[in-house]
Amino acid sequence: MDIKAADYLDLMPKADDGAVRRWRADHEKRLARPKKGFLRFQEPWRQICTLPPAESCDFSGDAVRIGRCGELNHTQYDLLHESLRRFMPWRKGPFSLFGLEIDAEWQSFRKWDRLLPGLPELENRMVADIGCNNGYYMFRLLPRRPAAVVGFEPVLQHYYCFKSLQHLAGQAAKPLFIEPMGVEQIGLYPASFDVIFLMGVIYHRRDPLTMLQQLHAALRPGGTLVLESQAIPGTDSLALFPERTYAKAPGVYFVPTAACLHNWLSRAGFKTVHLLSQVPTSPEEQRRTEWMTFESYSDFLDPENPARTIEGYPAPDRVIFIAKI
Template identity: 45%
Template structure:
């Protein structure tokens, strides 16, 4: 009966998002010097609006992905996303191709991919907060990147197919990972390529962990072994599966900073044994791979 009722909290969040978007749109459209590297830097000699712009960046907390630097101020995001990007960068063959980033957050990876000269980049993320952060950064960069407030399930009805799809840190948040892989496969053009990043558990068996909570995350449903993940991909009709890298997440990559609210990796691990999560599972380890559609 009350399923579709908008709560007071949702109304306040919507009002706050609308206010932030208005502030972003009101920022000056001066020329900025942009450097796209491990730290995406935005610089300007005009000091008139700097304080207002930095204050707006703080209003847009928490910053999960980055880092970005606005003038002399480093937005030291929770994740040093340059580490992940540099793992996959040399495996991105996207010159003059149509690219999707599923679960794109604030667009850090999309901005980094501009250097590889894609034909088009479209990001998908249903978070209004992430959209605001993207709008904020893109106000300065003024790229042609498109941000869709849609989820992975919406690819089924999307009117564009892709040559390359990035799906980074998404699959283990889905209740049916094989169906999600099938959706990604269907969204690829012929011989298109998937770049996937997923949490894994160490086992030679084709099994998956299904925790109620993992590293204090309630929305982690299945963490596969490598062989299980291969099986999922094959069931979704992917081929030519190639492992790029496996890597344990450490405190250089994910950590608490002044730009987030709440806890980060250090609080998610067992204080007496950081090789385990606080729940007693194997600490976060990821696989990076690519597969042909």
């Protein structure tokens, strides 16, 4: 299947395309309201859209490269630099944009490298990346020749940051799409995706089990969920429910052990569940940079005991599961 369609929905017969289109229209209406918060990230995106798309891109290296040094004149380069700074803090990366190096908080290629041995077949497949942030992994998926990759991202900062990068990448990003939706809207896509990536999201959900069942329902027969998460160490099937914050992050509900996550996936109906990787989170992988100047991982740990978070909970591992329906 080649992405000749202007809209990936044309390739997805079971999706509720009417409801998706209504959702998009409502979103546009919301954004049209003269609210300052909405403009904050629309403005740099509009600025970036005045720049020409890159002559070449390379999505196969650790840094997503769009364009080369010298393709833009000085005025254009300054506009790019100033606009990209307005998307700070940059959490995911790195990116190399017309020679401008963006060192994000996360060295996202490390997660990508852990994923590689378990990546399912993606050629001509319909793929979702839920909680896609600025789309770092969507770009990395392109060399695998998916039919389409649909990013779900409800946070406007990341949504417009992705749209800016997509504009700069031009035709090379043609199979990529983004919806300003959260995982809550996955019910609009019954039996629609061959592969769903859900990375760094599940511990932010109040009802992870129901969400897993909904993701199961959004997969086509034979489909695969690639699930990446924080996890606490341990072999029992347990989840930590932090009193207020976990590693200073608010909005964290259940942080499971790998055994517990395995159990959730099985009980949500996945037939084969495989733990691909489990590693401690590291201050090399997540750290403060020039493009993310706030606190980062080492500030979230007990300075006397890095095996504990600042709240005294077990420090997080990162786990990846490959689950098939």
